Amino acid sequence: MADLHWYVAYVRSCQERKIAERLGAQGFEVYVPVQKVKRKWSDRIKLVDKLVLPGLVFIHCSEEARASLFGLTYGISYFLMDRTSDERKVLTVPEKQMEDFIRVVKALNGEDEISVVDYRVEPGDMVRVIRGPLTGFVCECVEVQNRHKLIIRLGMVGAALVSVEISDIVKEG
DSSP states (O other): OOOOEEEEEEEOTTOHHHHHHHHHHTTOEEEOOEEEEEEEOSSOEEEEEEESSTTEEEEEEOHHHHHHHHHHOTTEEEEOBOTTSSSOOBOEEOHHHHHHHHHHHHHTTTTSOOOOOOSOOOTTOEEEEOSSTTTTOEEEEEEEOSSSEEEEEOGGGTTOEEEEEGGGEEEOO
């Protein structure tokens, strides 16, 4: 039997669950990380499903099966590449790391929202706030307090410094 690995497929927008369902019907083990998060409306708070990694589907299969998926499954755009290697090869997620990730998603389900940020923010970087009361502001990062919060300088109000969640910003430029 061929070695099985976890591969990460980037799929068409909003097609994660459908593609996972199609792959499951073809006999593949798939994982789409979804968690329940609290969303507040004016009259109620509701638990809703949220994709932890929009656009990504994890597929457990052999290299030969992975290579054939483009022809078999509509909607898979490409597989993520390993950026840590000098040679161009498809990223494989180690079994233990995948098990830990699945366990974390299940453990935090509905308790704490998981945010994944794929960029590093450094002091001096310009960022745009995308959530919260400061939505739309473009600000300078003054200090990264930890991997989850940063201090921003609101230029139009002088030296006012505000702490924001790193998941609530995107890096400008």
